[in-house]
Amino acid sequence: MSAPTASSPPSPAIPPRESLMTPLRLRLSLMFFLEFFVWGAWFVTLGTYLAVELEATGSQIALAFLTQSLGAILAPFVVGLVADRFFPAQKILGILHAVSALMLLLAGRQQEFGPFFVFALAAMVAFMPTLALVNSISFRRMARPDRQFPSVRVLGTIGWIVAGLVIGWLGWEAGERLELTFVMAAIGSALLAVYAFTLPDTPPEDRTQRPSVRDILGLDALALLKDRSYLVFFIASVLICVPLAFYYNFTNLYLNEIGVSSAAAVQSLGQVSEALFLLAMPLMLRRLGVKWTLVIGMLAWALRYTLFAVGDADGLYALVLIGLILHGVCYDFFFVAGQIHTDRFAPSRVRSAAQGLISLATYGVGLLLGSLISGPLVDAFRLADGTHDWRAVWLIPAALAAAVAVFFVLAFRERPGR
Structure with missing residues (x-):
């Protein structure tokens, strides 16, 4: 990264960090609500939509979910090369959501998988x-992001929950009208596109700084992998995203096939637990330390998939519900704890790069691998009537998650105070 020279133009004024008074808190909270409402409005039921309305195979469904990974891989370039250098963040937010709204609307109008994939990929990028x-x-x-951010970010989780409840209330799954979820998502994205231009001005922090591709991808943080324990954590983070892909890609289809009513609304129990278990994170880290908090998160994935394998929509429905509620443990105790561990472990000069690298590895590479693996495996257990042998399907990611947990327990060594 080149340093500014004496002849460099002055940096734009940086808005002062604020105490987050109620009006600003409400504005930022609404931004997060719309952001995650848009995502939850179409992504949760995507697998069911493709299987039922476009008659897609498991491999095609996995390919559609892979658009998330491709978007995550390209995201650092958009943010690092454009928003961090040339234009205010709120304006880029508005433009991107306008594009997303159009692409989502077009995706929901397609009758074949090929054209749908093109528009879905554009929407995710x-x-x-x-x-x-x-x-x-x-x-x-924010003057104190560590204290102020969670109370604002939680509105994003609520937005995701509301999207699922709306889908269930309107009966779009049972009525095979899931193409309307793309209309709902497009409307939400268009509203956020307009709303973004009313948000506080957030210009680039220093236009004289020119980030390289190495900076954008967080490659300076690769030096952290020289530490054996952090390398183990990094590898486990990538590997655990392989079974994670099964949940994101096929849970809604599974719930609908076993006869769960208003599956998207029921599935929102996972986001409710995510918000609640997040509050327990500081206590868990203090009592158990990083290693065993992460292990609990990984084992929760194995338990959840086992419950899905033996549960049903009748006498064993409680097992399915427990599996959904475990989402808070699965996500918070591994991913959130892992982000905290990375922040503690990395030197201050590469903390942002380290967070970027771990996100690229998990949501990019890990989920991409999981999507490529999960699709063909689900196809292998497709039954003659078009449904699936879900018991066999779910036992595979259960075994994978358990194997990753065993690897992590044996190989990871936690250092006191880190």
Whole structure:
């Protein structure tokens, strides 16, 4: 990264960090609500939509979910090369959501998988960078992000939950009208596109700084992998995303096939537990340490898939519900704890790069591998009537998650105070 010279133009004024008074808190909270409402409005039921309305195979469904990974891989370039250098973050947010709204609307009008995939990929390439942009807009306005951010970010989880409840209330799954979820998502994205231009101005912090591709991809943080324990954590983070892909890609289809009513609404129990278990994270880290908190998160994945394998929509429905509620443990105790561990472990000069690298590895590489693996495996257990042998399907990611947990227990060594 080149340093500014004496002849460099002055940096734009940076808005002062604020105490986050109620009006600003409400504005940022609404931004997060719309951001995650848009994502949850179509992504949760995507597998069911493709299987039922486009008659897609498991491999095609996995390919559609792979658009998330491709968007995550490209997101650092959009944010690092554009938003961090040339234009205010809120304006880029608005433009990207306008593009996303159009692409989502077109995706829902397609009758064949090929054209659908093209528009879904374009929508995700536009959407995924906005996840970093809404964080940037918030952090730049907060005096104490560690204390203020969670109470604002939780509105995003509520937005995801509301999207699922709306789908269930309107009966779009039972009525095979899931193409309307793309209309709902497009409307939400268009609203956020307009709303973004009313948000506080968030210009680039220093236009004289020119990040290289190495900076954008967080490659300076690769030096952390020289530490054996952090390398083990990094590898486990990538590997655990392989069974994670089974959940994201096929849970809604599974719930609908076994006869769960209003599956998208029921599935939102996972986001409710995510918000609640997040509050337990500080206590768990203090009592158990990083290693065993991470292990609990990995074992929760194995338990959840086992419950899905033996549960049903009748006498064993409680097992399915427990499996959904475990989402808070699965996600918070591994991914959130892992982000905290990375922040503690990395030197201050590469903390941002380290977070970027771990996100690229998990949501990019890990979920990409999981999507490529999960699709053909689900196809292998497709039954003659078009449904699936879900017991056989879910036992595979259960075994994978358990294997990753065993590897992590044996290989990871936690250092006191890190």
